[in-house]
Amino acid sequence: MNAPQPPQWAKTVLRWLHPDNTLEEVEGDLDELYAYSYAHSGKMQALFRYLINVITVLPPFVRRRQQKTKYDPTFSLSPDMLKNYFKIAWRNIVRQKSYSILNIAGLSIGMACSILILLWVQNELSYDRFHSRADQIFRLTCSAGDFRAAVSAAGMAPGFKSELPQIKSGVRISKWIPMLFEVGEKKVDEKRVMYVDSNFLDFFSFPLLAGNKATALQDPGAILITEEMAAKYFGTSDAIGKTIRIDNKENFTVGGVLANTPPNSHLQFDCLIPMKTLARTSTELQNNSWNNFIFYTYLELNDKTAASASARQALIKQISSIFKGHGQTIKIDFELQALTDVHLHSNYQLDVAGHGNIQYVNIFFIIAIFILIVACINFMNLATARSERRAKEVGLRKVVGANRHQLIFQFLGESLIFSFLSLIIAIGIVFLLLPIFKMLTEKSLTIHLLDGKLLLSLIGIAVLTGLLSGSYPALFLSGFAPVKVLKGKLRVAGGNLLFRNALVVTQFVVAIVLLVGTAVVYKQLDFIKKRNLGFDKSNLLYLPMSGELWGKQQALKLALAQNHLTENFTVISALPTAVESGTVDVVWDGQTAPNQVVFPSLDVDENFINVFKTKVLAGRGFDKTFSGDSSSYMINEKAMQIMGMNVNNAVGKSMSLGDEKGTIIGVVKDFHFKSLQYAMEPLILRINRWGGVVMVRTEAGNNEQTIKALEKINLQLNPAFPFRFGFLDKDLDNLYRSEQQMGNIFNLFAGLAIFISCLGLYGLSAFMAEQRTKEIGVRKVLGASVAGVVGLLSQDFLKLILIAIVIASPIAWYAMQSWLQGFAYQTTLEWWVIALAGILATAIALFTISFQSIKAALMNPVKSLRSE
Amino acid sequence: MRRTYLGEFEELVLLMIAILDENAYGVTVSQEIEQQTGRLVAFGSVHNTLIRLEEKGFVTSGLGGATAERGGRRKRLFKVTALGKTALADIQELRNKLWKLMPDDTLKLSGI
Numbered sequence: 001m002n003a004p005q006p007p008q009w010a011k012t013v014l015r016w017l018h019p020d021n022t023l024e025e026v027e028g029d030l031d032e033l034y035a036y037s038y039a040h041s042g043k044m045q046a047l048f049r050y051l052i053n054v055i056t057v058l059p060p061f062v063r064r065r066q067q068k069t070k071y072d073p074t075f076s077l078s079p080d081m082l083k084n085y086f087k088i089a090w091r092n093i094v095r096q097k098s099y100s101i102l103n104i105a106g107l108s109i110g111m112a113c114s115i116l117i118l119l120w121v122q123n124e125l126s127y128d129r130f131h132s133r134a135d136q137i138f139r140l141t142c143s144a145g146d147f148r149a150a151v152s153a154a155g156m157a158p159g160f161k162s163e164l165p166q167i168k169s170g171v172r173i174s175k176w177i178p179m180l181f182e183v184g185e186k187k188v189d190e191k192r193v194m195y196v197d198s199n200f201l202d203f204f205s206f207p208l209l210a211g212n213k214a215t216a217l218q219d220p221g222a223i224l225i226t227e228e229m230a231a232k233y234f235g236t237s238d239a240i241g242k243t244i245r246i247d248n249k250e251n252f253t254v255g256g257v258l259a260n261t262p263p264n265s266h267l268q269f270d271c272l273i274p275m276k277t278l279a280r281t282s283t284e285l286q287n288n289s290w291n292n293f294i295f296y297t298y299l300e301l302n303d304k305t306a307a308s309a310s311a312r313q314a315l316i317k318q319i320s321s322i323f324k325g326h327g328q329t330i331k332i333d334f335e336l337q338a339l340t341d342v343h344l345h346s347n348y349q350l351d352v353a354g355h356g357n358i359q360y361v362n363i364f365f366i367i368a369i370f371i372l373i374v375a376c377i378n379f380m381n382l383a384t385a386r387s388e389r390r391a392k393e394v395g396l397r398k399v400v401g402a403n404r405h406q407l408i409f410q411f412l413g414e415s416l417i418f419s420f421l422s423l424i425i426a427i428g429i430v431f432l433l434l435p436i437f438k439m440l441t442e443k444s445l446t447i448h449l450l451d452g453k454l455l456l457s458l459i460g461i462a463v464l465t466g467l468l469s470g471s472y473p474a475l476f477l478s479g480f481a482p483v484k485v486l487k488g489k490l491r492v493a494g495g496n497l498l499f500r501n502a503l504v505v506t507q508f509v510v511a512i513v514l515l516v517g518t519a520v521v522y523k524q525l526d527f528i529k530k531r532n533l534g535f536d537k538s539n540l541l542y543l544p545m546s547g548e549l550w551g552k553q554q555a556l557k558l559a560l561a562q563n564h565l566t567e568n569f570t571v572i573s574a575l576p577t578a579v580e581s582g583t584v585d586v587v588w589d590g591q592t593a594p595n596q597v598v599f600p601s602l603d604v605d606e607n608f609i610n611v612f613k614t615k616v617l618a619g620r621g622f623d624k625t626f627s628g629d630s631s632s633y634m635i636n637e638k639a640m641q642i643m644g645m646n647v648n649n650a651v652g653k654s655m656s657l658g659d660e661k662g663t664i665i666g667v668v669k670d671f672h673f674k675s676l677q678y679a680m681e682p683l684i685l686r687i688n689r690w691g692g693v694v695m696v697r698t699e700a701g702n703n704e705q706t707i708k709a710l711e712k713i714n715l716q717l718n719p720a721f722p723f724r725f726g727f728l729d730k731d732l733d734n735l736y737r738s739e740q741q742m743g744n745i746f747n748l749f750a751g752l753a754i755f756i757s758c759l760g761l762y763g764l765s766a767f768m769a770e771q772r773t774k775e776i777g778v779r780k781v782l783g784a785s786v787a788g789v790v791g792l793l794s795q796d797f798l799k800l801i802l803i804a805i806v807i808a809s810p811i812a813w814y815a816m817q818s819w820l821q822g823f824a825y826q827t828t829l830e831w832w833v834i835a836l837a838g839i840l841a842t843a844i845a846l847f848t849i850s851f852q853s854i855k856a857a858l859m860n861p862v863k864s865l866r867s868e
Numbered sequence: 869m870r871r872t873y874l875g876e877f878e879e880l881v882l883l884m885i886a887i888l889d890e891n892a893y894g895v896t897v898s899q900e901i902e903q904q905t906g907r908l909v910a911f912g913s914v915h916n917t918l919i920r921l922e923e924k925g926f927v928t929s930g931l932g933g934a935t936a937e938r939g940g941r942r943k944r945l946f947k948v949t950a951l952g953k954t955a956l957a958d959i960q961e962l963r964n965k966l967w968k969l970m971p972d973d974t975l976k977l978s979g980i
Contacts, residue, residue, distance in 0.1 A: 025893070028934075028942065029895045029938075032937060032938055053912065058912075062912060062916065063916035
């Protein structure tokens with residue numbers, strides 16, 4: 001049953017010439033056909049046809065079957081490959097220790113910075129969002145021209161609510177009013193006490209831990225205290241029904257215990273007292289006054305109005321017309337400020353203390369991103385610079401069948417390993433630095449690692465960093481042609497070098513801009529602190545009147561005058577850190593139109609000019625020898641200009657403030673009585689018949705004794721109240737706390753950005769020096785000096801830094817110029833600040849490079865040249 | 869969609885594969901053509917056409933069905949794909965349409 005076989009030689013030809021991948025089937029087919037013809041047409045015919053057929057399936061006639069991939073492609077995610085990737089990554093980390101440490105250090109410091117900044121940003125943005133109806137609550141602010149104030153009048157909340165259906169409810173809150181609390185033996189000055197309307201707890205979402213939410217603020221004799229206060233005074237949070245004596249004259253019953261105010265609330269308080277209590281004595285509240293702006297008014301709008309800007313605009317129009325309807329002639333621009341905007345978007349005067357600034361939030365957010373980018377650049381630079389070390393691996397992987405995707409996957413994976421390692425270290429750094437950072441920012445920042453959102457964003461940061469920093473090396477390395485790298489002829493391409501240089505330049509641009517920023521912030525702070533305020537702020541001690549002192553002003557003055565330490569004193573109505581009173585109700589000689597400018601006023605006594613060392617430009621100061629001074633006014637230069645007068649004709653003109661008519665007796669040189677963020681405002685001085693703050697000019701070096709003398713006077717005249725005092729210059733410095741904070745934070749992060757850049761530079765210079773070992777050897781043999789070699793190695797980097805300076809200067813100049821715009825009084829941004837920053841950056845960079853370049857230059861050429 | 873061009877011989881081979889249904893490979897296709905049309909074809913042209921048809925996506929192939937008379941070698945069996953079926957149907961349809969457009973006498977004249 002042997003099938004007839006075609007001749008062997010023909011088969012050999014077939015096997016030899018026919019394409020391999022179709023040989024099996026074709027040979028079989030031909031055999032079958034041969035057998036068929038053999039059976040049907042005989043041997044000769046069969047052989048003939050067989051030969052014809054063979055020829056037609058030989059090249060060039062045969063068509064080649066396209067090779068389909070017959071082998072199984074390696075699955076990139078197979079456990080074996082993954083294991084291999086991890087192993088190689090780990091070996092690379094361990095083998096190149098210094099490189100890995102540089103990388104991980106840079107990345108983790110960068111991440112830690114970003115995490116810290118983002119924590120801060122997140123905290124700033126979270127303000128007042130905990131209120132359940134946060135998006136419906138708005139604060140009513142009243143501005144008169146340039147004088148933008150956060151306050152409004154007592155009658156507004158009830159007045160608008162009753163007439164406008166869009167307003168669901170309104171709440172009035174007083175400013176902080178310092179009070180003396182007394183429980184048993186304990187006597188403490190409490191500063192954070194506010195009067196609030198009875199629906200306060202209902203309106204906002206401050207939780208009440210004990211007590212009845214509905215009635216807690218109804219009873220005029222009640223007080224609500226926070227948990228912290230309850231613990232402080234009673235040692236327990238179960239304080240309901242207990243008594244607190246306030247200002248040594250009235251007993252209040254604790255009607256409820258509040259949770260401590262959340263740190264991210266712009267309203268901060270320790271105690272709440274019902275508005276009704278204040279209403280017993282305040283004519284403002286009894287008459288629902290419309291023209292004395294002393295309360296904060298919050299309004300809850302209905303959904304529709306709250307959601308639409310145009311509806312709110314219409315509401316403001318209605319508010320304005322109602323305001324006019326109450327017989328008010330003053331032109332007020334009302335605004336509805338969203339509750340969630342109060343903290344960050346407030347540039348109002350007379351606002352609650354300690355609000356933030358959206359500008360700083362934006363700036364720091366950008367800085368966080370840039371620091372992260374700088375850290376990523378480090379990684380990219382070092383990875384690509386060292387690519388030659390990995391080139392053979394890439395070549396070999398490609399030879400055994402890795403495709404580009406797998407290599408990209410591998411290198412991205414490696415950078416992700418780096419970034420996650422760094423993340424873990426970064427979290428450690430954050431925990432270490434958090435206390436310092438809290439001190440700098442004066443915020444209660446916490447990091448809860450188990451918080452899903454935070455964890456997600458941390459992982460997000462790590463993934464982003466890993467992908468960003470791994471992307472270029474991955475694309476670059478995976479593109480190597482295996483033939484070239486395995487032959488050992490890898491040339492670092494010019495494009496790659498250019499890209500790396502661009503990255504270095506970017507790093508230094510960021511560093512220089514931050515340096516300039518720091519310098520300018522500090523320069524501005526210094527400028528503000530050293531600016532001549534128009535009075536001598538040093539050695540001014542103040543004693544705010546409290547308790548019985550109000551009633552014993554004559555005795556107080558007498559006592560002060562008798563002691564030579566305190567005899568140089570004056571009694572003024574408010575500290576010149578923030579004069580809060582102001583009115584447009586001013587009429588003067590020659591006035592053409594009703595006044596629309598807010599004139600702040602300050603009550604001073606006869607000693608004011610002497611004690612404050614201000615200058616009288618025309619006329620005279622207040623004087624006891626003139627009996628009519630109770631109806632006399634002094635004005636400052638600015639007021640004089642607004643009134644259209646000059647130094648020669650102002651004195652003797654008549655003017656009236658409110659209902660009181662009087663004469664201008666003098667013009668005082670402008671002095672600052674508010675934060676320097678505000679431009680000079682007009683000021684009216686009048687004789688003090690009311691009291692306020694005792695200011696004492698002490699002699700330098702006698703501060704301690706003066707304080708003691710004052711304490712003694714307080715003890716004699718005001719035994720029930722503790723002695724309070726302060727130094728004006730310290731208070732003035734405190735006005736610029738947020739700027740100071742910003743300066744400190746800026747400083748910290750600028751330093752870190754430079755440090756991270758230098759880490760990268762160090763690695764890069766080490767690599768460069770290593771690459772040029774032979775060149776340096778040859779140069780030295782031919783007689784190059786050490787200095788020459790160091791110069792050679794440094795000049796490449798020097799060029800880059802010079803380019804960075806050129807790019808950074810305009811950016812820094814523009815950025816800082818726009819920051820300075822926020823100040824009424826700005827320091828000049830001089831070219832030498834930028835030059836200094838540039839020189840500093842250059843010096844730091846050269847110093848970093850010098851480690852490696854000097855080492856390379858000192859190397860014995862015998863060693864470096866020996867191997868060839 | 870651009871119709872893939874199908875040559876006369878390609879169409880013939882494709883039709884044979886369809887006729888042979890599951891049992892189409894080089895030998896059977898050659899023999900079927902010989903039997904149905906009386907045409908003697910070189911194996912090479914059948915082989916090339918089969919590869920080309922597969923490249924164009926009208927047929928798919930798989931190895932299998934080794935027999936003793938082939939020396940234990942596997943056959944490459946071909947199957948018409950959906951695309952191949954549509955292509956055949958399209959051709960048929962086009963032919964029919966064109967035939968219908970022909971005037972009756974033309975048909976008679978040409979039918980000599």
